[in-house]
Amino acid sequence: MKKGIKFLSAAVLGLAAVACSSPEKMAEMAESVTVKCDPAVLEVVAGEISATVTVTYPADYFHPKAILEVTPVIVYEGGEAKMEPYVFQGEKVKDNYEVVPSDGATVSKKVKFAYAPGMESSYLELRGVVKYKSKAIDMPTKKVADGANTTYMLVCQKGKLDLKADNYQEIINQTAEGQILYTINNATVRNSELKSQSIKDFQAALDEIKANERKSLISTDVVAYASPDGAVDLNDKLSGNRSKSAEKAFGKVTKKHPADAPVNVKSIGEDWEGFQELVAASNLEDKDLIIRVLSMYSDPAVREKEIKNMSAVYKTLAKEVLPALRRARFIANVEYKNYTSEELLKLIDENIDILDETALLRAATLVKEDNQKVAIYKKAIEKYNSANGQYNLAVTYIKMEKIADAKAALEKCAKDADWNNAQGVIALRAGNIDEAAKYFKAAASETAKENLAVIDVLKGKYADAAAKLSGKKGYNAALVALLNGNNAPAAALSCDCPNSAYLRAVAAARQGDANAVKANLEKASKCEKLAARAAKDIEFAQYR
Numbered sequence: 001m002k003k004g005i006k007f008l009s010a011a012v013l014g015l016a017a018v019a020c021s022s023p024e025k026m027a028e029m030a031e032s033v034t035v036k037c038d039p040a041v042l043e044v045v046a047g048e049i050s051a052t053v054t055v056t057y058p059a060d061y062f063h064p065k066a067i068l069e070v071t072p073v074i075v076y077e078g079g080e081a082k083m084e085p086y087v088f089q090g091e092k093v094k095d096n097y098e099v100v101p102s103d104g105a106t107v108s109k110k111v112k113f114a115y116a117p118g119m120e121s122s123y124l125e126l127r128g129v130v131k132y133k134s135k136a137i138d139m140p141t142k143k144v145a146d147g148a149n150t151t152y153m154l155v156c157q158k159g160k161l162d163l164k165a166d167n168y169q170e171i172i173n174q175t176a177e178g179q180i181l182y183t184i185n186n187a188t189v190r191n192s193e194l195k196s197q198s199i200k201d202f203q204a205a206l207d208e209i210k211a212n213e214r215k216s217l218i219s220t221d222v223v224a225y226a227s228p229d230g231a232v233d234l235n236d237k238l239s240g241n242r243s244k245s246a247e248k249a250f251g252k253v254t255k256k257h258p259a260d261a262p263v264n265v266k267s268i269g270e271d272w273e274g275f276q277e278l279v280a281a282s283n284l285e286d287k288d289l290i291i292r293v294l295s296m297y298s299d300p301a302v303r304e305k306e307i308k309n310m311s312a313v314y315k316t317l318a319k320e321v322l323p324a325l326r327r328a329r330f331i332a333n334v335e336y337k338n339y340t341s342e343e344l345l346k347l348i349d350e351n352i353d354i355l356d357e358t359a360l361l362r363a364a365t366l367v368k369e370d371n372q373k374v375a376i377y378k379k380a381i382e383k384y385n386s387a388n389g390q391y392n393l394a395v396t397y398i399k400m401e402k403i404a405d406a407k408a409a410l411e412k413c414a415k416d417a418d419w420n421n422a423q424g425v426i427a428l429r430a431g432n433i434d435e436a437a438k439y440f441k442a443a444a445s446e447t448a449k450e451n452l453a454v455i456d457v458l459k460g461k462y463a464d465a466a467a468k469l470s471g472k473k474g475y476n477a478a479l480v481a482l483l484n485g486n487n488a489p490a491a492a493l494s495c496d497c498p499n500s501a502y503l504r505a506v507a508a509a510r511q512g513d514a515n516a517v518k519a520n521l522e523k524a525s526k527c528e529k530l531a532a533r534a535a536k537d538i539e540f541a542q543y544r
Contacts, residue, residue, distance in 0.1 A: 016244060023066045023132040030059050030140045035126065040537060042074075042124060042147025046460035049074065049113045049148050051124065064090035067097065067131040072111040074147070076122035077536075081113050093141060120150045120214075122534040149538050152483055154499070155457045156476050158448050159425030159436075161395045164388035172336040176209065178202025180249060182326040185230075191247040203257040205386030210258070214337045217261040221333065222250050225271035227325035230319070236269045240541035243267040246328030255440045259332060270300055271325040278321045286313045341366050345405035348376065357384040364392065387414065392423060403429070418445040424451060425495050433458055452537055453480065478503055487511055498527035506539050517543050 018305045034056045042049050071085040076381045084302050086109050089097040123146050128139030178201060181195040204525060209215045224243035226235035247265050279287050308314050346362040347355055357380055364376040373396050380389035386455055394409035402425055413419050424439030437455050440448040452474065456465035462483040478489040490507035493500040501523035506515035525531035
């Protein structure tokens, strides 16, 4: 895109190689002075236009008693901006300005201007005045460079926000369970156990699973145990025998309540896990001591010995805890099909009160209207005191540009990484980029890292922005690649929105593809703001 612009002749045009006889001659011979600018096309970086202007004065040009004031000026739609002049003097002038000897010199100076709207269609010129005694003679104005490229300003500054997870499960794994109890050191299933309330509840659950079109029985488990008292090898054998008798009992239990799924039969041996659960849930005075023993020793025999040493406690355990561990469990493993997206949308309108917290949070992501999202999140907060709903409400307000409401919602949220990122986005949208950067750094999340890349772009740190967006795709990543000289990601943007089309047009212009420039600018022109920008954008100067 950047092409050298020839502003002045690069060679002395056959002028006499004698010193200027007067300052007037310096003005007349101005074409013998060469001027170059780096960059040749001005660019706005971090709100400033900076360049280096190099002026070569040929031999026998600069009058030894003259003073030359050179003022860099940006001329743009709506006005002009001037720098303080650079002042040079001939070698016989008794002053403190930079000397240009009669045998010629090359002088390089930095120019810098604060960007102002309109400078995207501008040019840099040098205005000179030669002073000698009481005379002041205007030099011919020298155009130095066109400008100014403002492509970095295309960066999306809205900031990226993540919703808290809704934790909605499309398939919910459930279990239904019943159990039978054995007498001590016995593997025989008593008839009374097959008629217990636990078994009746299990059979009812099997019937309900079969009748419920949302539920599917995936498998069943028959799991047998022995209580952790007595010899380990005897208990292992006892648990194995119980697994066999329990498998037969399971057949009887399910005869009129079919469980059409694979049956997995397991023998666990001593039920230390169940023991710990029952002790923890009990009112035993020494239960913390018992649990500490379990954590200190892994050997079953040592555990039993240490617990038996607490004689008073052990008697209570033998009476209230151990009998419940002489058992076999019947477990139905079920998959529950949750509401589909279509069902959720319908329920939002017709029966929202039956939805649980996760269903409400998922439904909010499905509706299109922001006001409806707000209403659903408020429902989740009101009914379930939903922390995730509270944060997502704040995010929705930010996207709606209701910043006061967003701040109020965030005051009720935990100050975690998401909270910091959201505060950073609010600051970014307000133009407070240093404040935004503090929040994004505090968040230290991947999303906040992407938002920090936006700040890098605004500060002219394009390489830093590229490092933060490494491996990322999307509009800002493509723009950052473009700013670092890689046109490919911008050219490959698939979104048909005006902004992406404009970025593709810039990439095409830099690659010299006139047809792609035209086609993409036609799509971008659907946005009036982009259409107006394109008419002045120096990226497309050669295509107008």
